[in-house]
Amino acid sequence: MNALVIKDLSKAYKGFKLDNISLTLPRGCIMGLIGENGAGKTTTIRLILNSRKRDSGSIEIFGEDNRINFKEKKEDMGVVLDEAYFPDNFTVKQVNVVMKSTYKRWNEELFYRYIDKLSLPHEKAFKEFSRGMKMKLSIAVALSHDAKLLLLDEATSGLDPIARDEILNIINDFTRDESNSVLISSHIVSDLEKICDYIAFLHKGRLVFCEEKDELLEKYGILKCSRADFEAVPPDAVKGVKENNYCIEALVERRRIPSVFSVERASIEDIIVFIAREGTGR
């Protein structure tokens, strides 16, 4: 069974439209939702959470529409939101007390293990936490009630590299249990490249692709050559071009490039940056 299936999801606002998004997150996998600020990542997550109403399309969580029995389903979901926090005066202890009465399967011992592992103070008020500490606390909560699906909205943005690495390791550990899945949105592509099995790329409200990361890396490459040599490259194999006075750099489909050319490995960031650029530039 899939953890999450989104079909033809649309939501329009004044000046923005999330347009016909479809993606499937299999159980046991991590999917990265990548896109520039304002691409529709948060809107997608809010629609999954039912905190906004979709205009059309469907969202299934563990095989059932997210509007049915959603209160029960949220027991199986751990959520970290970009800018939604605990009250300012809250301490870790108070968060534990509230969550103990919120989640049926709240695991106090596991929560405090995460709190200690992430070096969070027990008595300090939430308002005195740094952004990194706030995110760590939210992640500790999301992981302490036996959730099967984690939804993380920009959980690593604004954090220092060490904190980001710590959080990415925790997320990775979470999917060691093959029934656990993660949907994580970020505009920090390198973070997602480290941990994701699938990459979904949103650009201006549209899903440009949703594919397995390894397939993407296999499929695309970077070709660097002169303008004259570039004329020999099949046009439909080119997905994006950067040009300067000396050479042409292009994102290409590897298997369609003549073997005389040397094609370098493309990172996920390369793939996204090239595809996001409008047109091929040719």
Place this chain on the structure above:
Amino acid sequence: MKGLLIKDWFVIWKQGRIMIILSLIYSILAVTGSGYFFAGFSSVFLAMLPLTVMGLDERCKWDHYAIALPYSRKDIVMSKYIITVLGALAASVLFIASTVIKWSIDGNAGDFMSLMKQAFMLMSLGLFYSTINLPIAFRFGVDKGRLWFTLITVIVVAALGGIITIFTTDMEQIGGFIQNLPFLVVPMISFALLAVSYVISVRIYENREL
């Protein structure tokens, strides 16, 4: 919903303590001869607690987070109405307790039934405040709703004033009318209006995008 109520209690205890203390002072002032006007203040102060909590929730965007927890929107609305009722009950209990203490200090007990009636009136006042304001807060948020609170309060007061002016010539007549109503009529009307307000708030909040 228990988690939501505990969370609200933590917030009230830290941030709303000043309102609880003021309510206590006003209750004491009311029974020590400074007028029942202060008792009304006490009741409204306690009735304002859910709005205070909602304002603080908005500031830290707790409402966006709460919707991701295993609660329905109905639960979230209901928790604020429960605080309203608890606040109004607390105001009445405070008033009764202060009066009884004063009676024992003075050494002459008053009419207990009359005291209960006054306490119920106080509770109804607090409930009425939330009956009007909570749906507005759920629709616009506490910050944006301030203008609407003021506007609607002015309209309600003006409408009541108008009705009184048209149908009576004597304020005491109204006081007498309310006094002569059966014991539980006013609180029952208040709870009925609060129930209607709850249904409206649920409908508003279920359609609100967070």
